[in-house]
Amino acid sequence: MRAPLGDFDHATPAPDCLDELTAPVAEAVRRWSGSVPAEQIVYVDTRPEWADTPVFLEHYGKDLLDRSANCVVVAGKRGGETTPAACVVLSAARVDVNGAVRRQLGARKASFAPMDTATGETGMEYGGITPLGLPGEWPVLVDSAVVDLPYVLVGSGRRRGKLLVPGKALAQLPNAVVLEGLGVV
Known part of the structure; x- marks a missing residue:
């Protein structure tokens, strides 16, 4: 199979390679029920040492910057309550944590979650967190610019x-929740 974007040596429909994914991501693909068929979610094999965006783009093509998204875990706090959430923005943008995220979560303060919280709560590796397979109660805030792309490159877990x-x-x-302005350049 040829990848729908980028130039990758190996591309496989995600339902055909569940063993390559972390358990929560594989389960999300297995249970996929969106209007887009699960077979249109494609796994591409990449080198783990090139996972971080700048290095990834250096090796797989700078043209992927506008078609790549990062998924980061945040925590909104109000009183003694903490609300975890995931934010998906284009790789060239940064998450508007103190504006859009804080307002959406109804929090007095919002910040990036510590790495051990992000990996421990998601069951995913740092540098590979993806919006598929996150804990079911978490809000998944997605920048509208990401939704507008025919295909977007994200982590695999x-x-x-x-x-x-x-x-x-x-x-x-x-x-x-799709939000305008979640990602700012």
Whole structure:
């Protein structure tokens, strides 16, 4: 199979390579029920040491910057309550944590979650967190620019490998909220 974007040596429909994914991501693909068929979610094998965006783009093509998204875990706090959430923005943008995220979560303060919290709560590797397979009660905040892409490159749950997902499929994730201006340049 040829990847729908980028130039990758190995591309496979995600349902055909569940063993390459972390357990929560594999389960999300297995149970996929969006209007986009699960077979349109594509796994591409990549080197784990190249997982971070700048290095990844250096090796796989700078043209992927506008078609790549990062998924980061945040925590909104109000009183003694903490609300975890995931934010998906284009790789060239940064998450508007103190504006859009804080308002959406109804929090007095919002910040990036510590790495051990992000990996421990998601069951995913740092540098590979993906919006597929997150804890079911978490809001998944997705920048509208990501949803508008025919395909977007995101993590696979591991540092090795990436998923190519139709942008509109991310808007159909459980608890997804599409926001204008979540990512700022």
